[in-house]
Amino acid sequence: MSAAAGADVMGAAAAMTGDASAAAPRVVLATHNAGKLAELRRILVEAVPGLDPEAVVSAAQIDLPNVVEDGTTFAANALLKARAAAQATGLIAVADDSGLSVDILHGAPGIFSARWSGRHGDDDANNDLLLAQLADIAEEHRGAQFECAAVMVVPEADGTLTEVVEHGTMRGRLLHERRGEGGFGYDPLFLPDGQERTSAELSPAAKDAISHRGKAFRALVPAIAERLRG
Template identity: 55%
Template sequence: MALELVLATHNRHKVDEFQRILGAVVPELLVHGYDGPEPVEDGVSFAENALIKARAASEHTGRIALADDSGLCVDVMGGAPGIFSARWAGAHGDGAANLALLLDQLGDIRDPHRTARFVCVIALAVPDAGAGSAEHVVVGEWSGHLATEPCGSNGFGYDPIFVPDGFAVTAAELAPHIKNDNSHRARAIANLVPLLRDLVG
């Protein structure tokens, strides 16, 4: 029996990515895009924002819904930019400005104090699960440290300055399949798979 769910994003590429990754391990899974209204992400954590999006998509479509929220957490900055990673420099999605601002803010910080981690939280909202709806949250983290200048072109966002633990190059210098196998999103998805298999039955 096929398990159909909606991914709370208007980004078709992300829908295709989730279908490819999840479909490889849960063949019964069909991931649909979401064309409904986008909720206000006013949570104060990755988990809260992911749940806000998953709930909204589930309520709008009546289907099981997935949503993710992710970002970079720098230890010496108390976990910032965190949930503000995509708009750290003010304009949402301006990756170059975000990266430049973060490097400037860390200008006087040297190793071993440049540790950081990428965090991805995936929320799953299941409507009509017994007495109401059920919600689940899984987390994936990718630890490393931050280089002092960007390097590499195989990534986006903060990838050009993030050097994962166990590697001597940035995430943007890794081959795409290596990055995809090790990333915070891959780790979160791995933690999600048992939940989806339970839903398939």
């Protein structure tokens, strides 16, 4: 990363926090989703000893534009976001793409989870549509799973990119109505296997321990930690 680019990133992060002495960014999470940022930041900060939380910034915090997610898999979309963030900042870039795959819908919404209703990020509309589609589906056929691909992209001195991809899943079933106020996306409808609480009713720590995203990012953490130590 050039000195000018580095200064721009540092200045954006400092402006966001209101603190010119904020830690220099070391990792950019390629997301504009505040709920996802909070979840992924908890995992990274806990898993990488000594990592200053202020050194982990989001794409939104440093004004990176949204990336068109036109890949056909979760991994492809995650890589599109991380590559763009790494090339724009020169930082280690981490991204994920995740969604809900419903058995009876042959894996849908899948990569279209965030825009299932036609409006990207409209959780209420997405949940309403899914409830309507499954209205007459019996309990034994309401199986589903959350899937996540988490990636790290590192810009090397020779101009190449080093890429690492990990995956995680969380099995469960879909309820007939929402339960819980936490989480985001389809969390209020999803009851993980072995749980009595939906993903939206679990504490952040309890959700991180079993979630698809938690599993994928914990698998990715050794690669991130190695780069940060280097």
